[in-house]
Amino acid sequence: MRIKVIGVFAVLALSLVASPAQAATTWPGDSATRTADGSNVFGKNLSGLSFESANVVWAVKNSPSTLYRLVPSGSTWKVDQKRSLHYQDGQGDPDAEGVVSTPEGLFVAVERDNDDGDVSAPKILKYGTGSNAVAEWELGGMPEVDPNDGPEAISWVPDSYLTRNGFTDDSGRTYDPADYPGHGSGLFFVGLEATGEVYVYALQGEAKLLAKFASGHAQVMDLEFDGSKLWAICDNNCNGQTTTLAISSGKFRVTAKYNRPSTLPNTNLEGFAISPSCVNGKKLVLWSDDDNKDGHALRSGSLNCSG
Ligand SMILES: [Ca+2]
Ligand SMILES: [Ca+2]
Ligand SMILES: [Ca+2]
Numbered sequence: 001m002r003i004k005v006i007g008v009f010a011v012l013a014l015s016l017v018a019s020p021a022q023a024a025t026t027w028p029g030d031s032a033t034r035t036a037d038g039s040n041v042f043g044k045n046l047s048g049l050s051f052e053s054a055n056v057v058w059a060v061k062n063s064p065s066t067l068y069r070l071v072p073s074g075s076t077w078k079v080d081q082k083r084s085l086h087y088q089d090g091q092g093d094p095d096a097e098g099v100v101s102t103p104e105g106l107f108v109a110v111e112r113d114n115d116d117g118d119v120s121a122p123k124i125l126k127y128g129t130g131s132n133a134v135a136e137w138e139l140g141g142m143p144e145v146d147p148n149d150g151p152e153a154i155s156w157v158p159d160s161y162l163t164r165n166g167f168t169d170d171s172g173r174t175y176d177p178a179d180y181p182g183h184g185s186g187l188f189f190v191g192l193e194a195t196g197e198v199y200v201y202a203l204q205g206e207a208k209l210l211a212k213f214a215s216g217h218a219q220v221m222d223l224e225f226d227g228s229k230l231w232a233i234c235d236n237n238c239n240g241q242t243t244t245l246a247i248s249s250g251k252f253r254v255t256a257k258y259n260r261p262s263t264l265p266n267t268n269l270e271g272f273a274i275s276p277s278c279v280n281g282k283k284l285v286l287w288s289d290d291d292n293k294d295g296h297a298l299r300s301g302s303l304n305c306s307g
Contacts, residue, residue, distance in 0.1 A: 022216060022243065022254055022256065022257035023257065024241055024257045024258060024259045025256065025257070025258055025259070026258070026259060027258050027259055027260060027261040027262070027301075028258060028303060028304050029282065029283075029285065029302040029303040029304050030261065030282070030301060030302040031261050031262045031263055032261070032263055032302075033261050033263045033264045033287075033299050033300065033301035034075070034299065034300055034301075035076070035294075035296040035298065035299055035300075036075070036076050036077055036286060036296075036298040036299055036300035037076055037077060037078075037296055037297055037298035038076065038078070039295045039296065040292075040295045041078075041079065041297070042059075042061060042068075042292060042297035042298070043061075043292055043297070044290060044291060044292045044297075045061045045062045045063050046059055046060075046061050046270075046271060046288040046289065046290060046292070046297040046298070047060060047061065047062045047096070047097045047098065047152070047221075047271055047288060047290050048060040048096065048097055048098035048099040048108070048109070048153075048154070048222060048270070048271045048288070049099070049222070049271035049272065049273035049286050049287075049288050050099050050100045050101045050273050051101065051274070051275055051276055052101040053276065054276060054284075055072055056069065056070070056071060056080075056101075057069075057070040057071075057077060057273060057286065058070070058099050058101050058106060059099065059271065059288060059298075060085075060096040060097070060098065060099040060108055060271075061096070062095045062096050062097050062114075062290075063093065063095060063114050064084065064093055064114075065084060065085040065086070065093045065094045065095070065096050066082060066083070066084055066085065066096075067082070067083050067096070067099070067106070067108070067127065068081070068082050069081040069082075075300075076298075076300075077286075077298060083130075083131050084131050085108065085125070085127065085131060085133070086131050086132050086133070087113070087125065087132070087133055087136060088125075088132060088133040088134070088135070088136045089132075090131075090132045091115075092113040092114075092115050092116075093113060093114040093115050094108065094110040094113060094114070094123070094125060094133075095110055095111050095112045095113065095114050095117075095148070096108045096110055096125075097109055097110070097111055097150075097151060097152045097153070097193075097221075097270065098151065098152060098153045098154035098190075098191070098222060098223075099154065100154045100155050100156045100188075102156040102184075102186065103158075103185060103186075104184045104185065104186075105126055105127070105128065105134075106126065106127045106128075107124050107125070107126050107127075107154060107156070107188065108124070108125045108126075108127060108133075108154070109122075109123075109124055109151040109153065109154035109190055110122070110123045110124070110125055110151065111147065111148065111149075111151050111152065111193075112147040112150065117147060117148075118147060119147055120144065120145055120146070120147040120150050121147075121150075122138070122139040122142055122150045122151045122190075122192075123136060123137060123138055123139060123151075124136075124137045124139065124151075124154065124188060124190070124201070124203065124207065125137075135203075137201070137203055137206065137207040138206075138207065139151060139190060139199065139201065139207050139209075140207065140209060141199060141209040141212070142199060143192075143194070143195065145192065145193075145194035145195075146194065149193050149194040150192060150193065150194070151190045151191065151192060151193075152191055152192070152193035152219075152220060152221050152222070152270065153189075153190065153191030153193075153198075153220050153221055153222045153223040153232070153233075154188060154189065154190050154191070154223060155188075155222075155223035155224055155225045155230065156186050156187070156188055156189070156225065157186055157187055157189060157225045157230065158185060158186040159175075159177040159185050159186050159187070160185075161225075161227075161228075162175050162177075162186075162187060162247075163175060163176075165247035166247065167211075167247055167250060167252075168211075168250030168251065169200075169210040169211050170210065170211045170212065172250075174250070175187075175210065180204055180208060181204065182204045182205065183202040183203055183204050183208075184203065187200050187201065187202055187210065188201045188202075188203055188207075189223050189225070189230065190223075191215060191220035191221070191222070191223050191232065192220070193219050193220060193221065194219070195219075196214060196215045196216075196217045196218050196219050196220045196234070197212050197213065197214055197215065197220075198212065198213055198214075198215050198220065198223065198230075198232070198252070199211075199212045200212065200213075211252075213245075213251060213252045213253075214254070215232035215243060215245070215254075216243035216245070216254035216257055217232060217233075217234035217238050217241065217243060218234070218237065218238060219234055219235070219237050219238065220232050220233070220234060221233055221234055221235045221269065221270040221271075221272075222270060222271050222272040222273075224273055224274050226274050226283075227276075228246070229244045229245060229246045229255065230244065230245045230246070230252060231243070231244055231245075231272065231274065232244075232245065233269060233272040233287075234269075235267075235268050235269045235270055235290070236267055236268055236269065239259070239260065239266055240259075240260030240264060240266055240267075240269050240287075241257060241258060241259055241260065242257070242258045242260070242272070243255075243256065243257045243258075244256045244258075261301050263301075264287065264299060264301065265289075265293055265299075267289045267291050267293045268289055268290040268291040268293075269287045269288070269289055269290075270288060270289070270290040271286070271287060271288030271290075272285070272286070272287055272288075273285070273286045274303060278305040281305050281306070282303065282304060282305060283302065283303045283304075283305055284300060284301075284302060285300065285301045285302060285303050286298060286299070286300050287299045287300075287301070
């Protein structure tokens, strides 16, 4: 028994030596960043961003709950459409902290109803062209957290990537999309602000939790899948650092940690999105600032396509 216990400690010690905490390195793109919206267009609370294409970006504001469609306007982005968001029953003010555009539509991560703000109510809402959600999933399996410390981040990863890289669920079973009828063609990754953990769900009639893993940050504010890896960003609680994660031996594990670009203000960066298109070796990157520092809630920069 005693030998067994010592053996376990030896394995733990070895695994700590084998995977030290990632030291942050320089942002893998230009250090230059710029404001990317007009003055005082959004106000506070712009909290999630997602590219639908190189020329269309969706953004959510968590209060009052608002969805924006943005299009390029010179070197900045302008509001092309704007609508209030409600739950499926047409009621409420969902505290929309994250958004992701997928081949199956637009999905928003919500931590509570602002009209009932003392109650934590983690959900994913799906939107079509209207203000009312067209589908709604409660997110189980998360720890009890402060109502404003819940799901802050959302991304979507296609089944093709997950199966190609041998993703396994937390029971050790290799992911087979056929085991989750009606879930579409990918899984939803939701970041919990309070713990920095990422929860992986298949959205069937109910949200089925498959796995959870650490983002590499104490807290997480947005997630972005770029086709080959997952990005996780933290706000000014972690100096705007990002991590990248990829599947290794079935699990998502941190592969790098980066400091924010040196010219990006250390502000409340709750949204992060990467353009799908590579131009002259760079991808456009957008950040949203919930604090609307200096009257701007959007900032742009670049990422090396090889980064
Ligand atoms: Ca927010
Ligand atoms: Ca909130
Ligand atoms: Ca924040």
